[in-house]
Each structure stands twice: as structure tokens, then as C-alpha cells.
Amino acid sequence: MTHEDRRRIAAWLAEGLGYAEIGRRLGRPTSTISREVARNGASGDYVADHAQRVSGHRARGRKPARPAESAPGEQPAEVVRGFVDQFATLLAATGLPRMTSRVFVCLLTADADGLTAADLVRRLEVSPASVSKSIGHLEAMELVVRRPDPGGRRERYVIDDDAWLRAWQADTGAHSKIATAARRGVEIFGTDTTAGTRLGAMGRFFAWLSEQMSGSTLTEAAVYDALTVLAALVHADRPLTLGTLATALDWPEDRATAALDAIRRKPAIADPLALRTVGPRTYTLTTRPDRLSPAQRKALHQ
Structure with missing residues (x-):
């Protein structure tokens, strides 16, 4: 632990923060913070300079540890540790928990067969619980996969070649859901409210972002069918069930379903219209509530 870390601990203790919160801010286990305060504090108080001196005296009394040797062709261990910490700090600044960031970068720089939990504990000098929690977070983000260890019963954690595609797809799906929720919010709050205006802008942005990230395109035939369904709904000027729509167009239901999915x-x-589901397999068209601003709609009604 560095002198700066100890200064931060002292300041946060003075503010009344608990060991768990201090550990979270430093990216260290709660047990590490409590042990640091217990071992290097003075008469119930924790003073950074005193803790640094006590720790230094204790370290000088130990037999110097032999530096880890790097295999031929590998970067020196201290260079690797420096890169891991620097990269982890960068990721933590984006919102990823610091400990999770350290585990991720450690796996990112590991060999193709990955690392076990014990490997991560040893390399990062953290508790098994911290590694387990971080692995769970990374698995939820689909950035890490588990593989059996050929040499034993342990599992190895690997960042495989498909990790980036899975993360991309997860983000794309999330953006689409946000866009849908925002459009629903416009319907609830109304287009002439501040909330509706904000939600409309948000929905348009995330819909565009989802479309750009998905990279999906429709065939000419799919677009033609979608436009035909739109024309049918406009002409009917009333909600239509899937069965009625398919019968009127003389299509099988799966073709009509595919056209609705394309929209x-x-x-x-469909712009400036929007497809709405108004009942079980029943559809209609409405004007897009976010296409005109409240001021524009007001002017048109005058």
C-alpha cells in the first residue's frame, strides 16, 4: 500500500466512512483496509505518516522477497503490473468497478488458456471473494467464459475471441430496449410536455444508435412487403388483426408477420407514421408523436 493510499484512508476515516466503502474506493478488499488500520494505527487513531513509518520498519525487518522472474521473451513482471494498473484505472474511470477492471485487464493480458481464480488472487494480491465477485460481474457482461482446467478440477477464466461480439450485441439489445421504453414514455406523458419532448429525443437517439450498431439491413423484398402492409393499414383506416391483414393481402400469416417485424x-x-399494437395480434398506425415539436403542433392547430 502506498503513502498516498494511506493518506486517503486517513482522510476518509476522518469523514466517517466505513472500511467497506474505503475498500471500494481504493479497489481493495474490506479485510485489507481493516488489517491496515489495526496493524499500523496508533492508539486507536490512524495517521497516514505514522502508518507509513510503521509499515516501512516492518518491511525492513523482513527478508527481501525475490523478484518474480520473467520467462524468456516476456515483458518484466513490474512492467506488466504497471500496465494492468494503468489500464484498470482507465476502465474504472468509465464506471466499471476498479477491482473488476483489474481482474479484466489481468485476464486480457493472460495466455490463451486463461487463469484460475487462484492465479488471479496471487497476481493481484487480493482476496478470493474479491475475485469471485469481479468474475461474476464480467460474466454478466458476457466478457468472460469459464473453461475446465485440463490439469485439475478448477475452472479457468478466459476472454475468448467472441467476447467483443457478445458485448456489442448486448449493448445493441440494451439500446433498442431503451428506445422502446422512451417511445412508451412519450405516449404516457404526451408530446406537449417537457418529459415527452426529452423522451422523444432520447428514443430517436437510441433507436438510431441501435440501428447503426446492429448493422442489420432488410432485403428489397422485405422492404416492399413492409410498405405494402403500411399501405393496407392506411387504406383500412382502422385496426386490423394479423389474420384479417393476411387475408386481405392474400398472404400467408408468416409473411405478414415478417413484414410487421421489419417495420x-x-x-x-413507416416515418412519419408509427406502428402500434392495440390488442392481441391487432395493429394500427398513428402519427409519430416525436416528429413535430410542441410548438409546431400548436402552430398547425391555430
Whole structure:
């Protein structure tokens, strides 16, 4: 632990923060903080300079540890540790927990067969619980996969070649859900409210972002069918069930379903209209509430 770490601990203790919160801010286990305060504090108080001196005296009394040797062709261990810490700090600044960031970068720089939990504990000098929690976080983000260890019963954690694609797809799906929720919010709050205006802008942005990230395109035939369904709904001027729509167009239901799905996936096809589901397999068209601003709609009604 550095002198700066100890200064931060002293300051946060003075502010009344608990060991768990201090550990979270430093990216260290709670047990490390409590042990530091217990071993290097003075008469119940923790003073950074005193703790640094006590720790230094204790370290000088130990037999110097032999530096880890690097295999031929590998970067020196201290260079690797420096890179891991620097990269982890950068990731932590984006919102990823610091400990999770350290575990991720450690796996990112590991060999192809990955690392076991024990490997991570040893390399990062943290508790098994911290590693387990971080692995759970990374698995939830689909950045890490588990593989059996050929040499024993332990599992190895690996960042494989598909990690980036899975993360990309997860983000794309999340953006699409946000866009849908925002459009629903516009319907609830109304387009002439401040909340509705904000949600409309948010929905348009995330819909565009999802479309750009997905990279999905529709075939010419799919676009043609989607436009045909839109024309049918406009002409009917009333909600239509899937069965009625398919019968009127003389299509099988799966073709009509595919056309409706295409409109949902690419709402811009229907612009300035929007497809709405008003009942079980029942659809209609409405004007997009976010296409005109409240001021524009007001002017048109005058």
C-alpha cells in the first residue's frame, strides 16, 4: 500500500466512512483496509505518516522477497503490473468497478488458456471473494467464459475471441430496449410536455444508435412487403388483426408477420407514421408523436 493510499484512508476515516466503502474506493478488499488500520494505527487513531513509518520498519525487518522472474521473451513482471494498473484505472474511470477492471485487464493480458481464480488472487494480491465477485460481474457482461482446467478440477477464466461480439450485441439489445421504453414514455406523458419532448429525443437517439450498431439491413423484398402492409393499414383506416391483414393481402400469416417485424426493426420505414399494437395480434398506425415539436403542433392547430 502506498503513502498516498494511506493518506486517503486517513482522510476518509476522518469523514466517517466505513472500511467497506474505503475498500471500494481504493479497489481493495474490506479485510485489507481493516488489517491496515489495526496493524499500523496508533492508539486507536490512524495517521497516514505514522502508518507509513510503521509499515516501512516492518518491511525492513523482513527478508527481501525475490523478484518474480520473467520467462524468456516476456515483458518484466513490474512492467506488466504497471500496465494492468494503468489500464484498470482507465476502465474504472468509465464506471466499471476498479477491482473488476483489474481482474479484466489481468485476464486480457493472460495466455490463451486463461487463469484460475487462484492465479488471479496471487497476481493481484487480493482476496478470493474479491475475485469471485469481479468474475461474476464480467460474466454478466458476457466478457468472460469459464473453461475446465485440463490439469485439475478448477475452472479457468478466459476472454475468448467472441467476447467483443457478445458485448456489442448486448449493448445493441440494451439500446433498442431503451428506445422502446422512451417511445412508451412519450405516449404516457404526451408530446406537449417537457418529459415527452426529452423522451422523444432520447428514443430517436437510441433507436438510431441501435440501428447503426446492429448493422442489420432488410432485403428489397422485405422492404416492399413492409410498405405494402403500411399501405393496407392506411387504406383500412382502422385496426386490423394479423389474420384479417393476411387475408386481405392474400398472404400467408408468416409473411405478414415478417413484414410487421421489419417495420418494428426499422421504424424509419413507416416515418412519419408509427406502428402500434392495440390488442392481441391487432395493429394500427398513428402519427409519430416525436416528429413535430410542441410548438409546431400548436402552430398547425391555430
